[in-house]
Amino acid sequence: MNDNWRESVRLFLLHRIPLLATFILIFLFSVPIHSGELNYFRPMVGVICIYYWGLKYPYMFGYASAFCVGFWSDACSSSPMGINSLSAMLLIFIIDRFGRYLRTAVFGLVWSAFGVITFILLLFKWLVLATYFGRFFSIEEVFICYLTTLMFYPLITAVNVWIQNNFLPQESIDE
Amino acid sequence: MKSRGGLLIKIGELKVFFQRLFLLILFLFSIFAILFERADSNITGTIDGAVLKVTGPIMQVVEFPSRVIHRIYTYFYDISHIYADNRELREENKQMLILQNKVRTLEVENQLLGRLLNYIPPTEAGFISAKIIAESGDSFTHMLLVYIGNEAVQKGQIVLGDESVIGRVEKVSGSYAKVILVTDINSKIPVVVERTRVRGILSGNNTERPSLIFTRSAADIQEGDIVVTSGVGGMFPAGLPVGFVSSVKGSEISVETMADISRIEYVRIVDYGLSNHTDEWQEFFKSDTDE
Numbered sequence: 001m002n003d004n005w006r007e008s009v010r011l012f013l014l015h016r017i018p019l020l021a022t023f024i025l026i027f028l029f030s031v032p033i034h035s036g037e038l039n040y041f042r043p044m045v046g047v048i049c050i051y052y053w054g055l056k057y058p059y060m061f062g063y064a065s066a067f068c069v070g071f072w073s074d075a076c077s078s079s080p081m082g083i084n085s086l087s088a089m090l091l092i093f094i095i096d097r098f099g100r101y102l103r104t105a106v107f108g109l110v111w112s113a114f115g116v117i118t119f120i121l122l123l124f125k126w127l128v129l130a131t132y133f134g135r136f137f138s139i140e141e142v143f144i145c146y147l148t149t150l151m152f153y154p155l156i157t158a159v160n161v162w163i164q165n166n167f168l169p170q171e172s173i174d175e
Numbered sequence: 176m177k178s179r180g181g182l183l184i185k186i187g188e189l190k191v192f193f194q195r196l197f198l199l200i201l202f203l204f205s206i207f208a209i210l211f212e213r214a215d216s217n218i219t220g221t222i223d224g225a226v227l228k229v230t231g232p233i234m235q236v237v238e239f240p241s242r243v244i245h246r247i248y249t250y251f252y253d254i255s256h257i258y259a260d261n262r263e264l265r266e267e268n269k270q271m272l273i274l275q276n277k278v279r280t281l282e283v284e285n286q287l288l289g290r291l292l293n294y295i296p297p298t299e300a301g302f303i304s305a306k307i308i309a310e311s312g313d314s315f316t317h318m319l320l321v322y323i324g325n326e327a328v329q330k331g332q333i334v335l336g337d338e339s340v341i342g343r344v345e346k347v348s349g350s351y352a353k354v355i356l357v358t359d360i361n362s363k364i365p366v367v368v369e370r371t372r373v374r375g376i377l378s379g380n381n382t383e384r385p386s387l388i389f390t391r392s393a394a395d396i397q398e399g400d401i402v403v404t405s406g407v408g409g410m411f412p413a414g415l416p417v418g419f420v421s422s423v424k425g426s427e428i429s430v431e432t433m434a435d436i437s438r439i440e441y442v443r444i445v446d447y448g449l450s451n452h453t454d455e456w457q458e459f460f461k462s463d464t465d466e
Contacts, residue, residue: 030309067201076309077316082208089202129315132209133360137315138382 014168015060021163022049022069025156030076043152044145046073047121050088051114052160054095055102057168066092080132087125091117115150122146231351235308235322242440302335302445303328305352310437317359317381318345321442323352328444331410335443339416339433340364340404344444354442357417357432358385365407366417371395374405377417377430384421387428396423402430412447 022045029045046069053061070085077084094117102110122142130136253260288294305328309320319342321334334342334354342362346353355362362379366387375390390396400420406413421431 063198063201067205070205080209080316081211082205083315085205085208086202089198089205125315128209129360135360135380137360138380141381142315 017163017167018049018053018057018061019065019068021160022046022053023072025049025159026069026073026076041148042145043149043156044118045152045156046070046084046088047091047118047149048114048153048156049160050091051095051117052157054092055099055110056164058096058099061092063089063092083125083129083132086128087121090124091121094120111153114153118146118149225348228349228351231308231320231322231349235306245440302443304441305444306441307439308351315381317356317379319354319356319442321352321354321444322350323347323444324350326444328352329446333411333415333445333447335415335445336436336439337434339418340411341432341434341436341439341442343410352444356436358383358436364411364417365405366402367405367413368396368420369401369403370397371400374407375428377402384429384431385418387420387430390426390428396420396428398423
């Protein structure tokens with residue numbers, strides 16, 4: 001009985017590792033760098049992490065996790081509350097619907113699909129915020145953000161792979 | 176056996192139903208959070224404040240290496256430019272000395288005229304310095320998170336960086352305050368072009384160059400004109416520098432902020448005592464127009 005309880009707690013904590021890793025990454029990327037030029041190149045780390053973990057472990061990273069990541073992004077980036085949660089849930093919805101085609105695909109294809117999905121996501125966010133504020137945002141900055149996110153994708157993915165290999169070995173989850 | 180199978184199907188259906196309900200709740204919660212945030216509700220303010228209280232201290236620690244690197248870079252950058260800077264400063268100093276004499280004369284003249292008119296000067300503004308600990312992480316918001324410690328800061332107070340307006344306090348939570356920058360899409364500041372006294376609204380558009388809108392005559396505005404606060408509306412006192420006109424294309428006027436917001440490490444939150452009276456003034460103007 002005691003062992004069962006301990007095992008449940010262990011599994012619960014293991015399943016929260018992707019969420020915790022995403023929180024830390026978002027937090028690190030929102031630290032001010034006090035450099036004019038570099039400030040333009042801030043990727044949407046939350047989106048990359050949700051995409052990675054949502055594809056890799058859909059049972060660990062669902063709508064609730066995406067919602068929390070969105071809320072955390074809002075808080076860390078000082079965005080209006082709820083905007084990132086909404087787009088994060090849309091991302092999980094897309095992964096839920098089309099993820100099965102990407103789970104076994106090669107990295108290049110996964111990256112390309114990420115490009116398309118992020119584009120849809122940014123467009124959605126852009127439209128929601130345009131409705132919210134009653135005016136359109138500068139598309140140039142959004143485009144820079146999009147390209148930066150695409151460029152940072154392999155790097156953030158490599159970090160996520162490292163976390164997965166070191167903290168989430170397959171056998172420890174399957175046990 | 177059959178009834179047990181049926182029960183399992185029912186539990187399964189119920190599970191799916193609750194999952195969908197949970198999803199709907201999360202979805203609605205996000206939408207309501209957006210709407211409440213727009214309405215400046217206390218609910219989102221409390222959640223936001225709670226998160227700020229947790230992330231603020233950690234952010235301060237994590238930000239430290241970045242600040243050190245930036246200082247080292249600035250140190251070497253300054254050394255490499257020391258000769259040019261020195262020549263420029265000497266030239267500037269000559270002009271400043273001339274201006275200083277002029278200012279002294281004007282100050283005396285001003286005091287004499289003030290006495291003649293029985294003029295009551297406005298109270299001196301108090302200020303605190305605050306360290307920037309976080310910046311907005313995406314292209315949809317232009318905000319800062321600053322550490323204010325135990326100082327009494329209120330919503331609406333003006334934030335200066337390098338002696339010019341960079342924004343205003345949007346939210347205060349414990350030892351932290353959120354600052355909405357003049358470049359943010361939500362920022363609207365009544366301004367006046369110093370040279371021609373043409374009034375307008377400096378409207379943030381989420382780019383580095385906010386637009387000057389609602390100006391009566393764009394023809395009276397030239398590139399390089401200094402833009403200062405007009406004091407209309409009561410949120411900002413008049414005469415604070417904001418930026419200068421960077422381009423005039425028909426009725427589209429762009430303004431470049433005087434302070435390089437992205438490089439600022441510390442800001443000054445100034446209390447002119449105006450934020451307390453904003454509601455009173457709004458009431459006053461309302462009753463004035465009703466009459």
